[in-house]
Amino acid sequence: MAKPMEKITWQELETGSVVTEIGNAREYETGSWRSERPVVEASQCIKCGVCWLFCPDACIVRASDGHFEADLTYCKGCGICAKECPVGCITMITEEG
Amino acid sequence: MDKFSVFSSRLVEKSENFTSGHRACQGCAEALAVRHVMKALGRDTVVAMSTGCMEIISSPLPLTSWRVPWIHNAFENSAAVISGCESGMKAMMRKGKIPAKKINFVAMGGDGATADIGMGALSGALERGHDMVYICYDNEAYMNTGIQRSSSTPYGASTTTSPAGKVSIGQHTQKKNMAQIAVAHNIPYVATACSSFPFDLMEKVKRAAETPGAAYVHVLSVCPTGWRIPTQDAIKYGRLAVDSCVFPLYEVIEGEYRLSYKPYKKLPLTEYLKGQGRFRHLTDKEIQMIQQRVDKDYERILRLSEEEK
Numbered sequence: 001m002a003k004p005m006e007k008i009t010w011q012e013l014e015t016g017s018v019v020t021e022i023g024n025a026r027e028y029e030t031g032s033w034r035s036e037r038p039v040v041e042a043s044q045c046i047k048c049g050v051c052w053l054f055c056p057d058a059c060i061v062r063a064s065d066g067h068f069e070a071d072l073t074y075c076k077g078c079g080i081c082a083k084e085c086p087v088g089c090i091t092m093i094t095e096e097g
Numbered sequence: 098m099d100k101f102s103v104f105s106s107r108l109v110e111k112s113e114n115f116t117s118g119h120r121a122c123q124g125c126a127e128a129l130a131v132r133h134v135m136k137a138l139g140r141d142t143v144v145a146m147s148t149g150c151m152e153i154i155s156s157p158l159p160l161t162s163w164r165v166p167w168i169h170n171a172f173e174n175s176a177a178v179i180s181g182c183e184s185g186m187k188a189m190m191r192k193g194k195i196p197a198k199k200i201n202f203v204a205m206g207g208d209g210a211t212a213d214i215g216m217g218a219l220s221g222a223l224e225r226g227h228d229m230v231y232i233c234y235d236n237e238a239y240m241n242t243g244i245q246r247s248s249s250t251p252y253g254a255s256t257t258t259s260p261a262g263k264v265s266i267g268q269h270t271q272k273k274n275m276a277q278i279a280v281a282h283n284i285p286y287v288a289t290a291c292s293s294f295p296f297d298l299m300e301k302v303k304r305a306a307e308t309p310g311a312a313y314v315h316v317l318s319v320c321p322t323g324w325r326i327p328t329q330d331a332i333k334y335g336r337l338a339v340d341s342c343v344f345p346l347y348e349v350i351e352g353e354y355r356l357s358y359k360p361y362k363k364l365p366l367t368e369y370l371k372g373q374g375r376f377r378h379l380t381d382k383e384i385q386m387i388q389q390r391v392d393k394d395y396e397r398i399l400r401l402s403e404e405e406k
């Protein structure tokens with residue numbers, strides 16, 4: 001979006017409140033909701049993709065060396081990935097501050 | 098993202114047509130179900146969605162999580178709106194105004210939108226036989242407005258409008274069986290699914306979209322907020338619902354039943370109920386009573402799918 005969403009006034013909306021840009025919700029960074037953060041022990045990751053498959057926020061990405069990790073821009077810290085990982089290589093860590 | 102090397106998740110569509118940045122609660126398996134459904138459907142899809150959690154969390158103006166044409170609807174009419182889209186686009190293709198191609202016309206709603214408020218529009222659309230798919234995300238209450246009971250809330254569940262207490266067990270009516278109501282319309286495809294079984298879910302949604310005529314998919318969608326469970330357990334409870342046969346996974350293709358998954362060992366109902374705050378008040382005797390009902394319903398589905406073999 002050209003303008004930050006909080007700067008947009010109602011006069012600038014499309015007729016009928018049509019949103020013409022697809023998937024622009026990615027501008028809203030849900031990572032700020034998080035109180036816990038998943039940390040992947042990369043050396044143990046078997047690259048199965050189970051965490052990726054079950055993340056409700058579609059925020060598991062693949063690092064350059066092939067293992068999976070959370071994109072903290074969006075991760076809400078639900079802990080599903082840690083719970084479902086078949087080898088248990090994800091730990092939830094409390095966010096400080 | 099590149100191809101995944103191991104496990105069949107590498108066969109799953111990588112692109113996200115329902116993007117991050119949506120505002121569902123932490124651990125919302127209803128949002129996960131939408132994510133899976135949209136992977137199965139792909140970009141050549143038009144979605145009409147009734148109000149409810151999934152609509153509210155994905156479309157706060159001026160943002161949207163959708164990467165397909167998506168129409169917000171009032172509570173009751175997503176099935177009617179998608180009927181119109183399908184008929185209109187078909188007519189435009191016939192007249193050569195738009196190129197002819199396969200488009201998935203999909204209406205979606207929660208259990209309140211489906212089993213209560215949009216039931217009339219849905220029944221009409223199924224009866225008319227539009228080439229469409231209806232997907233119900235069943236989290237067993239009106240969650241978006243604060244956990245009010247719907248006709249899809251199971252017996253014994255405590256909600257804000259069916260609170261359990263000294264004189265009440267909570268919800269005192271039986272869960273309406275929407276999949277069976279869809280079957281009674283004699284449509285070519287009906288299925289039940291759950292996002293804890295993503296491959297099964299995606300396969301069914303694909304099949305529903307490929308089926309000419311009307312198709313209905315009922316998706317049990319675990320809601321940690323309304324079910325009062327820890328967020329990380331959302332997938333586990335979907336699995337328990339299926340493994341305890343509270344929510345059997347099956348398809349009905351041209352009237353013929355096919356069980357999709359038979360638990361290796363049928364779990365006792367308590368495994369599913371315990372740990373869920375909404376069922377916390379139930380006594381052993383009450384659970385026993387509910388167990389009998391679960392057994393009876395499951396045996397019926399089992400019988401129907403075995404008769405077809």
Ligand SMILES: Cc1ncc(C[n+]2csc(CCOP(=O)(O)OP(=O)(O)O)c2C)c(N)n1
Pocket residue numbers: 127148149150151171172173206207208209210211214234236238239240241242247
């Ligand atoms: C006719 C009408 N009645 C009530 C509402 C308020 N309302 C909006 S969403 C909602 C709850 C939706 O429940 P459900 O369809 O089960 O979806 P969920 O939020 O549980 O996913 C209610 C009551 C409305 N928008 N329109």
Ligand code: SF4
Pocket residue numbers: 038054055056057058059060070071074075076077078079080081082124
């Ligand atoms: S904690 Fe939840 S939101 Fe964060 S990456 Fe894991 S599954 Fe996704």
Ligand code: SF4
Pocket residue numbers: 040044045046047048049050051052067068084085086087088089090
């Ligand atoms: S579930 Fe665990 S082992 Fe599998 S890819 Fe994710 S982190 Fe790696």
Ligand code: SF4
Pocket residue numbers: 120121122123124125126127128150151154236240241319320321322323
């Ligand atoms: S209330 Fe339930 S269904 Fe609604 S967004 Fe929250 S977890 Fe999801």
Ligand SMILES: [Mg+2]
Pocket residue numbers: 207208209234235236237238239240
């Ligand atoms: Mg609901």
